[in-house]
Amino acid sequence: MKTKTIGFNVGYALGSSSLLAALVYFFASNWGYLERWQKLAPMTALIVVLYGLHVWLSFRPNRLFLSRLSLLSCCLAFGIGLALVGQTYNSHADSYSLFAVWFLAAAALSVVVRWQPFYVLAYALAHATYFLYFFPTVGGSDYSEGTVVGIMAVMAAANGLIFGIIQAKRLHSPAIGFLSYSMLMGSAVAMSNSFQFEAYFGWFDAAAVILGAYFTMRFIRSANQPYLLWNGLLAAAFLVMKYVELLVYFDGLETFFVTGLFFVALFIWGGAKWIQYIKSLSPADDSPEAGMETEQGQGQGQESKPRNGAARSMIVRALSIVIIVVGTIVGSITLLGFVLLVTEFEDPEYALTVFGLLASLGMLAARKLNPIFRYTVMAIGLCIGAGTAVAAEFHWLLLAYAAIAAAAFLFGAGLAERLMWFAVTTAIVGVWLEFTLDGETTNVLTILTAAMPVVWLLHRLTADTGLRTALRLSGYYGFLTLFFILTFQAGRYAYDGAYFFIVLACIAIAHRRGDLWAFRIALAFWSLFLMWKYYDTAWKLLHKSWSLALIGCLIMIGAYALERKYLKTVEPVPAEARSRSRMLWIAATVLAALLIVTLQIGRSETIIARGETIYLELQPRDPRSMLQGDYVELRYTAASLPEVLKERLEKQLADGAKVTVVLTRTPSGLSVFKQLREDGYVLLPGESIMNGKWRWNRIEYGIETFFVPEGTGIETERAAKYAEVKVGANGNALLIRLLPELPAAS
Structure with a gap:
């Protein structure tokens, strides 16, 4: 029953989002047939109606979510109203004051409602206000470097304080916790950029390292897998940025590339040890396929057997791929520089080709080596070998490297590694096709897209569980991704229509089979396709407004009809919803919002009149x-x-x-x-x-x-x-x- 309730609520949320988007599109079209009062009066009335709907729903059973959604829509309508007043009277577009007033309303409502969407809205509006206050125009500023550092440091410190409050359980909001931590660490990494902050980057190098190490140890002790993954990604970005800075600083000196080889070796060794340490934190099964078949197998007659180590195993795989990717990038650049600048080969392309073949084939055969070391060296060999084949026009060698990557896919140890090698194989084959077909990218993408269903069908021909899963997922997700890219490359309505209906069919089939991840990914691709294509290519804003309004109404009606049919349990009205102090606080906030809009209108009309x-x-x-x-x-x-x-x-x-x-x-x-x-x-x-x-x-x-x-x-x-x-x-x-x-x- 809870699953059905969530489904109805998602329908209501999607419907209301479509209606609000229709409203934004309508006024963004700046329809010239409306007078000022014809724009402003309905917007003001909408705020009142949504608040009234919230009050009415607050006293109805089974309507807690809808009452909150109505109040959230009221707050969003207030922001739209502020923008509309600015548009009607031609005041500043997207100025910080618009977001500041909107933030105050959202923050006031979040205090009393304590609902996560209000927290996220208030958080986003606070940051928009802060940045637009200092940077009202896109394209830079005339602030000194120290001033910019100060602005960003204050923002980072504020996010650190918010994260500390959430960690201390003074505020319950996982979403804000993750966002604030991301802003804190992301700011430290960004300000450690020596190209942009020449006078201060050293301080933030130290800050990024100290904060990263401190929080990593805390997250290891608490076994917080998502944050460990995020820290790994941030660390990878930081190291790549530092490597590029050193490369520019030493201006390609031979010494840099010689010492760079030791750095790459140290990085790979350290990454392998780190992964090994994280694995040692839990006695749970961290085998390559642990937990991978659990969710994918649901809906196919398999019993769900969740394992305690499944989440940790996923994090270990993700971190392994990060280390492999970073090691490959840094290692390839370093080795290329070493061969081209330090050695004295007359024909370096032959030396690079030999290295590429030996490294990739050798690591493919050395299956007992540490996986991090093995896969990183293999990836370096493939990058250098394939790159040399392209530069030296040894195009036939691309097929050899594609075969090596395909072999790594077939004999890989884990799902994540196999997916990575499948992507490498597809990329190398795509490059070979690009040369073979004389740069006809549309034809290349068409061939690759058509090959993905074949890959998916191959999973039925193997009894190996791991390979079966890898083939099924590679073909399915590869098809969705390549076909999505193809619709933009081809630029034809036939491709768009085919993608729309085929992916919609994938969504329906995945839902019927109970394959949750296949359903989610296909729905995400389908939604992204609709939003992208619809906004950029379909109709004008006014037409989009009417169509979105119709879609929103149909979704709301459908959700209500299904709820009436399937939802039989009556949930009592929460006592909190009937709290007099709560209702007074909300009413005062909405009244203040209306007063602000009215004052803005009145002030502008007075100037026009007098x-x-x-x-x-x-x-x-x-x-x-x-x-x-x-x-x-x-x-x-x-x-x-x-x-x-x-x-x-x-x-x-x-x-x-x-x-x-x-x-x-x-x-x-x-x-x-x-x-x-x-x-x-x-x-x-x-x-x-x-x-x-x-x-x-x-x-x-x-x-x-x-x-x-x-x-x-x-x-x-x-x-x-x-x-x-x-x-x-x-x-x-x-x-x-x-x-x-x-x-x-x-």
Whole structure:
């Protein structure tokens, strides 16, 4: 019964997501037929309706999830409403203030509801607010290196504090725990980049190593497999980055490649010892196939026999592959440099070919060696050998290396290793086909895609359980992946239609057989295909809005019908849901949200009704806002200052400092920069003031965006030369429209 309830809830969540996405698409299309009140009134009413729905559902049995979902939708609708107000009155697109206000609402609701989606939403909005405050424009900043390090360090420290709170069980949120830990360690690794942070990278090298070692020991003691895997991935990224830095620092000196060989050997040895140590932590069965057939076998008449060591075995395999991949990358680069720069071979391609064949064949035969060492050396041999075959045009040798990789797949010890060798075999065959077919990539992908069902069928011809599973999974997942890539390479609707229906059939078959992972992966590919294709190639935003609304309604109706048919158990209303203090807190939060939207609307309407009209010269560009649709990004001549004043202000003002500008009207009616307003300054006839911020040696007035219907940005950019602006008595401004020329009566 719990499984069915989860299924109904997933349906409700998907339906509501489709409806909210339809709403975003509708307003992002900036439909020109609607007046301001026709956009804003329904959005405000929706917030009220969703809150009312939450209250009503809170007192209904079996409706705890839907009541929470309604409140979450109310919070999301509030964020959409904030974006809509900005779009309607042409204020900043995606500015930090929008996310800050939205974060406060989400955080307030998460405190009382204590539901994981609210925690995740508040976490994401907090980070968006923080980054957009310091980096409001994509493409960099004029901050000093120390300032950027400080900004990132504060963010990392905050995430470390959040992770500590969750580890201390002061807050229960596994998702936020993982995200905060990822941000903490990811920031340390990112700031250890010596290319970007030349003066500070050493400190963060030490921080990344110390934190990584400390947390790894803690996770080993607690047998926390997901975090151990993540630490392994972070360590691999860190080591590769350090290797590249040293390679650039030594500028390809021979000494580097000689010592690099010792580094590679040490890395492989250390990785093997690490894996061996993690295995020794548990007496559970960590054999290569441990736990692999358990879930895959379900639905095929096999009894599920979960093992305590299955999860640990999966982590060990994943870490093994990370070590093999990193060792292969570093080892291949080092060995190539050693052969090409240190040795004095007249024809190095022959030496590299011999090494590739000997290393790959030798490791294929040496089955008693440590698997980490064996597979890493074999992978290095395949990379160098196949790469040399391509560079020296020994294309026939690619088939030999493909055969070696295929043999490693057939005689591999574990599922993860076999999947890796299958991917290597497919890649080498793909390269050979690319040369054979003269670069016809579509034909190459078609051949490889067609071969995957054959690989899947081969699993029925072997009695070896491990090989049977490897063939089945390789063919199935290889088909989904290659066909997905093929739909983009071919660019034909026939391929898209075939993928849509074939993968949908895979989903249905996997669900009927009870093959959980096959169902999940196929559903993920199918969903990604729909989202990608639908957003980029299908219709305009307005059409997507109507279709998504229809899909959302159908999903909601279907989920409700199935629930009525199959769900018979009545769950009582939780006492917490009827708590008066809880309801008052939620009501106060929703009321505050409505008040914020109303105040924004009222302030903007007051400026429109009473403000002074001025005209500014502009220089537009055409990007897109994440929440608000297409818009023209503007640059005003009144934002540029005389060089003498600019140099003085760069020394006196911090980035983001508020300023008030005095504008004076020219005989043509155009308002231009005159000076910054100082205390006691009295405006002269024809002058007006406008508030702004000092940004990167110019002034931003907060009216740098003008939202336009989808697809009209380029046309607007070409035609618009001037902006009509309403300025209030306090200096706040609203952008009204763009004009090709100044009005005659101005």
